[in-house]
Amino acid sequence: MGFNDQVWELCKKIPFGKVTTYKEIARALDTKAYQAVGQALKKNLYGIWSCNDERMVPCHRVVKSDGSIGGFALGQKAKIMILKEENIEVKDGKIVDFEKRMFRFKNQS
DNA sequence: CCCTTGACCAAAC
DNA sequence: GGTTTGGCCAAGG
Incomplete structure (x- = not known):
């Protein structure tokens, strides 16, 4: 599995109604390639958003x-x-109640 | 190899 | 609030 696949796999774990950050995904992968995370998601192109x-x-x-x-x-x-x-409400370009909406991957090291 | 490009980050004005 | 700056690192040319 390449870097991109790992990013996608983690992304799939985010539950409905929650959000996470590029940084958090990078942390879960033990890297600092924040930007690369964004690029990975861009490449995915939502895999055609065929819901479910x-x-x-x-x-x-x-x-x-x-x-x-x-x-x-x-x-x-x-x-x-x-x-x-x-x-998930967005006000003035920001997630409302961001801390409460934040989903963290488990492996705090 | 070296160079450039990012759906980024954090600190500093 | 806003912008700039230096830093990060995978991928592609």
Whole structure:
């Protein structure tokens, strides 16, 4: 499995209604390649967002570490819309109640 | 190899 | 709030 696949696999673990950060994914992979994480998600292109398909990678749940939205292949607006569908509010370009919405991978080292 | 490109980060103005 | 700056590192040319 390459770096990209690992990023996608982790991304799939983010539960509905939660978000995580590029940094958190990098941490889980024990690397500091934050930017590379973003690139990996970009390459995925949402694997055609055929919902409920297990190939689907919910990369809209990955945001920046300061709670702002970050990038998205279809544009930030689309990302925000999808998040709203998961009951995640975005105000002034930031996740509302970011700390509570934050999902952390287990292996705090 | 070296160089450039990022869906980034954190600190510093 | 905003911008700049240096740093990070996988991937691709």
